[in-house]
Amino acid sequence: MPEVTDMQARLQAQQAAFQQDLNQTGGPTLDERKSRLRLLRRLLLENREWLCERVAEDFGHRSHDETRLLEILPLLKSIDHALRHLHRWMRPRRRRAPWYLQPTRAEVRYQPKGVVGIIVPWNYPLLLALGPLVDALAAGNRAMIKMPEALPGVTRAVTELIERYFDPTVISVIAGDVKVAKAFAALPFDHLLFTGSTTVGRAVMAAAAPNLTPLTLELGGKSPAFVGARANLRETARTLAHTKGLNAGQTCVAPDYVLLPEHRLQAFLQYFAEAVADFWPDYQHNEDYSHIIHAQHRQRLLDLLTEAEAQGAEVHGKADLPADWQQNERLPVLAVTQVPDSAGLLQEEIFGPWLPIVTYRQPAEGIAFMRARPRPLALYYFGSDVRSREDVLCAVPSGGVAINQALVQLAHPQLPFGGTGASGMGAYHGFEGFQTFSHARSVVCSGSFNALRLLRPPYSGWLHERVRRWLVR
DSSP: OHHHHHHHHHHHHHHHHHHHHHHHHSSOOHHHHHHHHHHHHHHHHHHHHHHHHHHHHHHSOOOHHHHIIIIIHHHHHHHHHHHHHHHHHTSOEEEOOOGGGOSEEEEEEEEEOSEEEEEOOSSSTTHHHHHHHHHHHHTTOEEEEEOOTTOHHHHHHHHHHHHHHSOTTTEEEEOOOHHHHHHHHTSOOSEEEEESOHHHHHHHHHHHGGGTOOEEEEOOOOOEEEEOTTSOHHHHHHHHHHHHHGGGGOOTTSOOEEEEEGGGHHHHHHHHHHHHHHHSTTGGGOTTSOOOSOHHHHHHHHHHHHHHHHTTOEEETGGGSOTTGGGSSSOOOEEEESOOTTSHHHHSOOOSSEEEEEEESSHHHHHHHHHTSOOOSEEEEEOSOHHHHHHHHHHSOOSEEEESSSSHHHHOTTSOEEOOGGGEEOEESHHHHHHHTEEEEEEEEEOSOOGGGGGOSSOOHHHHHHHHHHHHO
8 A cells, every 4th residue: 555655665764863862962952942832833824714615624513713713722832831831841851869879860761752642533634633742742752643634624734734844754633534543553652642532442452452552542431411400500501502502412421411400400401402402593503603513413413303203202303493404514502301221322423413411300410320331531410518529529430521611621721631440541632641652761970979789689687687677667
């Protein structure tokens, strides 16, 4: 396959360039890393509107404001944060040595790993391609980016811009189908980051295993929103409607289902419907509302809804929809109640604008419901009861948490973003991203004399006594 040969050649060129960096300066200097980050910042600022247009074209329609707010702006903030703090991140960390290693100097130095591979999903192609790249460049690495097949226009744009602004031995962009993606995952990278579904994540992990490639997996899962008894219900409903409708729900950390006190259901449904109407009136022609990415995904979402209805679920607001709503590229934000536990809506990550609502009588029921499922990428709690909140947070592991809000944990440039269990492994963003793409190298420097000389054989009675005392302390 010509694409595979080309990828291997690009990887070898980057590995050779990285090795040359090590030979000359021990890796890219602070100034070199900052220069690359500033160049990436320039790329985004000078081409932001063109990139917004390419994203909108590939989706059929996506609001330029959403692309600016959800992709361009977080990227710029991440770059600015790295530029401000990189000099501190790169400093060796001193570690105290025990007495028997004295006099020594112990420290941890962060060494770049080499060449980082980044596999990008289609839902936020700029953020999830260039976000990891920011951290990889800050850590002193070179990178190869596999763009998603579903977005040919964005892929061409990113390829063109990277080639215009960067040397190919620093950053290289790969296009291609599933076969190319599989071959990409099997390359001997020094680190590989994949963002996508849990199923594909397993395949990526298997492909990387023969090379023992270190992995960061950012997967999905069903991120729950737990609404406490003392939550501000109107504001909670508006927050969930907004975050569920962003990018038409095609967001890995979007709330995937809601756990709600049974007696507050009707009020919540009313507030939720009002919020949807306020945010996206005439959603089929609303410029602020996004298309579903393609016909196959739209049909999958419709099938999930049809299956749930056939099993007794109630879809709220469906009667008010236009007759052709199922054929439109835009699907409405809809709340669904009485969903059987076996239905796909409660078993699969939805990745669309449907919001199942599960009611509970006691908080323990809601907690048990969440604990019975794989660990989610995000957990959302709404309410003012501190004890109830801590009960939920302590009982339900998740990748990240937001309280009385949603999605914001992903946008914070100083917080690590990553999953746990079925929702992924490892994290990036900020200093944790710098650490992810660096090797923490232990360095111990001893002088001409140190206390270890006292521990050499022949072992004396003095040493026997000292060891005995150490072991019983």
